Amino acid sequence: MRITFLGTSHGVPEPNRKCSCTMIEVAGNVYFIDMGTPAIDALRTRMIEVDAVKGVFITHMHGDHSNGLISFVDIVNWYFRSADPDIVVPDLEAYHAIKNWLEVTKVPLGRKIRFRETTPGLIYDDGLVRLTAFLTQHCVKSYAYLVEAEGKTVLFTGDLRNPNVDFPEMTTDTKLDLVVCEAAHFEATDYLPRFLNKKIGKICVNHYSDRYLPSVFSLFAAVSDMKICTVLATDDLEIVV
Numbered sequence: 108m109r110i111t112f113l114g115t116s117h118g119v120p121e122p123n124r125k126c127s128c129t130m131i132e133v134a135g136n137v138y139f140i141d142m143g144t145p146a147i148d149a150l151r152t153r154m155i156e157v158d159a160v161k162g163v164f165i166t167h168m169h170g171d172h173s174n175g176l177i178s179f180v181d182i183v184n185w186y187f188r189s190a191d192p193d194i195v196v197p198d199l200e201a202y203h204a205i206k207n208w209l210e211v212t213k214v215p216l217g218r219k220i221r222f223r224e225t226t227p228g229l230i231y232d233d234g235l236v237r238l239t240a241f242l243t244q245h246c247v248k249s250y251a252y253l254v255e256a257e258g259k260t261v262l263f264t265g266d267l268r269n270p271n272v273d274f275p276e277m278t279t280d281t282k283l284d285l286v287v288c289e290a291a292h293f294e295a296t297d298y299l300p301r302f303l304n305k306k307i308g309k310i311c312v313n314h315y316s317d318r319y320l321p322s323v324f325s326l327f328a329a330v331s332d333m334k335i336c337t338v339l340a341t342d343d344l345e346i347v348v
């Protein structure tokens with residue numbers, strides 16, 4: 108699977124870093140983890156068919172993770188009408204809010220768009236990609252997502268309260284080819300106890316703020332002894348796992 112980081116900033120956009128939005132491509136299908144920035148623009152820029160989007164999975168409803176969903180649903184509603192993605196949100200109020208917003212734009216929702224609410228456990232399986240949701244404590248109804256495709260496993264932590272309390276628990280024999288984690292709410296070195304005794308191939312830190320950036324480099328130095336690759340995400344970074 109190819110993972111493209113379209114937006115890697117924390118709650119506030121930084122110069123050259125948009126808010127959280129990650130695109131996953133598997134065998135021509137496209138999936139999003141968070142849409143804090145207008146992903147529709149990125150699809151058009153990359154000449155990716157909007158019909159290829161099969162799933163949008165929001166970790167939590169804070170605007171830096173969800174604002175781009177409004178423009179995406181808007182244009183899928185009236186223009187890219189053959190697109191038929193599953194949109195999975197932690198709070199189904201998002202559906203009603205976007206529906207109300209489209210009323211205000213005078214282009215009301217005129218077709219069926221599949222929204223459903225995230226629940227812990229397996230939330231999506233189209234035969235190519237499986238997603239499992241883990242409840243976190245960043246806010247009311249926030250989730251981490253485990254993505255499995257093509258024999259690879261990638262964990263997106265979403266925003267956490269602190270890895271010591273809400274880093275997703277999974278069996279110790281789960282091999283994580285990639286962990287995509289944030290560093291905007293705590294020292295990144297707080298991850299270290301959670302990374303010990305786990306089979307992790309690579310760690311990518313995104314959604315980081317200047318305040319905690321020094322701790323990200325401390326984390327990277329510490330895990331290099333554990334033979335784990337590391338990368339600091341910047342917008343448009345691509346990782347193939």
Ligand SMILES: [Zn+2]
Nearest residue numbers: 117118171266
């Ligand atoms: Zn955030």
